[in-house]
Amino acid sequence: MGPVEFIVLAFPEEQLRVPAVEAVMGLRKAGVVRLIDGLVVTKTAGGEVLAAEFDAFMELQGLLRHREAARLIGAEDVEESARLLERGSCALLLLVEHVWAEDxxxxxxxxxxxxxxxxxxPPERTEAA
Structure with a gap:
């Protein structure tokens, strides 16, 4: 197994940006990463934090159907990720294996x-270089 990473991709509204999600999922289809687990977290304008399974979203349905492991992203991960979000935004939480590094x-x-x-x-450090 290659290195595994937990990634939080934040979006400025309470709904996912489909083209961005499709680009990320394209990496999975290309075999660059293996999706181990995932959730969608929303922080409403009122500050309420909601977590939803991928199958609740048309564009994410079936992505974890053949999951090999049990749920690994838990309530603590949701809470910590929500602290990164502005009110009225959402995030895609991903646990991925970097398949490209497996060998x-x-x-x-x-x-x-x-x-x-x-x-x-951080991107700003590499952009400065």
């Missing part, structure tokens, strides 16, 4: 090594 991870483990860590570099 390297297998080779490292076979050599007695392990993936010891990973750091996400």
């Amino acid at each position: 390297a991870a297998i080779a490292v483990r076979a050599a007695g090594g392990r993936i010891a860590g990973s750091v996400r570099i």
Whole structure:
């Protein structure tokens, strides 16, 4: 198995932006990532936090149908992600395996090594460089 990452993709309204979702899901279809789990979280204009399964959204239906693992994104993840959101917005919470890195991870483990860590570099840092 390759490295696994929890990603929060925030949108400025209380509904998903379909073209952006389709682009992200295209990575799954291309085999670059494997979708392990996912939820949609909404923070209403009144500040209420709602979480919904993918199947509640037409554009996400069936994406987790053949899930191998049990639910891994829980209530704590929803609460923490909601803190990142403005009122009147939503987010796509994804737990993905980076399939593209699987061969390297297998080779490292076979050599007695392990993936010891990973750091996400903020886009503004790379743009400045």
